[in-house]
Amino acid sequence: MYVLVAGGGEVGFHLAKALIEAAHEVMVIESDRRRAQWIEEQLGSVVLNAPADEGRYQIEAGCQRADAVLAVTGDDAKNLVICQLARHNCPGGRVIARVNDPKNEIVFKALGIDETVSSTRVLMNVLEQELPTSGFLPLMPLTGSHLEIIEAEISPGTPAVGRSVRSLKLPEGSLVGGIVRSGKVVPAVGEAVLEVGDRVIVFAPTVAEADVRKVLAG
Amino acid sequence: MKVVISGCGRVGGFLAGLLDSEGHEVTIVDLDKGAFMHLPDGFGGTTHLGNGVDLDVLRQVGVDRADAFLALTQGDNRNLMAAQIAKEIFRVQRVVAKVNDPIRAQIYRDKGIITFSRTTILGLLVHAMLMDETEIGEKLLGRMLEVERGLAGRDAKPRRVPAEARR
Numbered sequence: 001m002y003v004l005v006a007g008g009g010e011v012g013f014h015l016a017k018a019l020i021e022a023a024h025e026v027m028v029i030e031s032d033r034r035r036a037q038w039i040e041e042q043l044g045s046v047v048l049n050a051p052a053d054e055g056r057y058q059i060e061a062g063c064q065r066a067d068a069v070l071a072v073t074g075d076d077a078k079n080l081v082i083c084q085l086a087r088h089n090c091p092g093g094r095v096i097a098r099v100n101d102p103k104n105e106i107v108f109k110a111l112g113i114d115e116t117v118s119s120t121r122v123l124m125n126v127l128e129q130e131l132p133t134s135g136f137l138p139l140m141p142l143t144g145s146h147l148e149i150i151e152a153e154i155s156p157g158t159p160a161v162g163r164s165v166r167s168l169k170l171p172e173g174s175l176v177g178g179i180v181r182s183g184k185v186v187p188a189v190g191e192a193v194l195e196v197g198d199r200v201i202v203f204a205p206t207v208a209e210a211d212v213r214k215v216l217a218g
Numbered sequence: 219m220k221v222v223i224s225g226c227g228r229v230g231g232f233l234a235g236l237l238d239s240e241g242h243e244v245t246i247v248d249l250d251k252g253a254f255m256h257l258p259d260g261f262g263g264t265t266h267l268g269n270g271v272d273l274d275v276l277r278q279v280g281v282d283r284a285d286a287f288l289a290l291t292q293g294d295n296r297n298l299m300a301a302q303i304a305k306e307i308f309r310v311q312r313v314v315a316k317v318n319d320p321i322r323a324q325i326y327r328d329k330g331i332i333t334f335s336r337t338t339i340l341g342l343l344v345h346a347m348l349m350d351e352t353e354i355g356e357k358l359l360g361r362m363l364e365v366e367r368g369l370a371g372r373d374a375k376p377r378r379v380p381a382e383a384r385r
């Protein structure tokens with residue numbers, strides 16, 4: 001694969017290094033001259049010292065034949081523009097953005113950039129999976145979609161207790177896949193009423209996770 | 219007209235003052251408190267301290283009810299992101315972004331955002347004056363002299379602008 005890495009900060013550098021070790025072809029675009037020089041000393045001539053948010057440098061870096069453009073600077077607005085320009089200049093490859101503020105995942109999607117990675121969200125998910133008390137666990141994302149699987153334990157005093165599956169006001173595009181009750185799977189038909197201690201498995205759009213949490217965990 | 223402006227630099231501050239004096243409802247957002255020094259004395263609009271590309275901040279200042287959104291910070295990318303949020307998410311009718319890189323200005327103009335580049339506007343104006351192409355600049359220059367006379371009369375005493383607000 002040929003991958004353009006826009007932004008040679010810590011994320012960009014280590015990403016480029018890992019890609020090279022995995023035998024991929026890489027070009028890092030970094031605007032800071034000294035940083036670009038340093039990366040070149042570490043990784044060889046795989047650096048273009050130029051601003052990645054200007055289309056002509058994306059073209060100079062060969063984005064027309066790139067399989068993927070990864071915008072990984074620390075600035076969300078810059079990553080958005082890098083991705084949109086890459087779409088415009090190099091329509092062939094995948095375009096993936098790093099977002100720092102997790103709510104920008106929704107913003108990027110609305111503005112046509114579907115593939116985003118939020119380190120903030122990843123860390124939150126790791127933490128939440130390790131804190132059994134929370135009762136709300138995003139289990140895993142489903143690849144090739146913008147969906148994830150969530151497990152939510154129905155705790156006493158939460159809004160979902162005693163409600164039927166049908167009457168839950170889950171966000172659009174989500175579905176209750178099943179209910180685990182005393183170690184057995186109960187089909188999540190519309191009439192099924194949720195009880196304290198039920199573990200509910202939900203398929204939901206990643207961006208709607210907060211809304212699912214509100215409905216099931218309060 | 220309800221207008222929300224992101225970025226209270228020289229241009230943002232000037233325009234906020236102008237629109238306010240014409241009786242429009244103006245809200246101006248900037249990350250830096252010192253930047254509001256660019257507003258004229260007696261500015262009657264609202265100032266809001268916050269990040270103009272932040273969805274929550276934009277919602278708080280009522281972009282969803284605005285007739286126009288103007289992105290006038292120093293950062294082309296921030297302006298383009300804020301302008302697109304205003305247009306695509308909050309459905310603001312008129313969205314203007316200051317984009318100093320003329321190539322980026324062109325690309326986003328095709329996406330329906332009114333962009334203008336200081337580089338080309340100022341460059342072409344000075345060129346027109348130099349070449350005596352009066353019809354290009356006359357109207358604008360006439361308006362400029364009128365507004366600047368007004369500013370000088372209103373704001374005769376020198377004002378201190380804190381160092382962090384000078385950009």
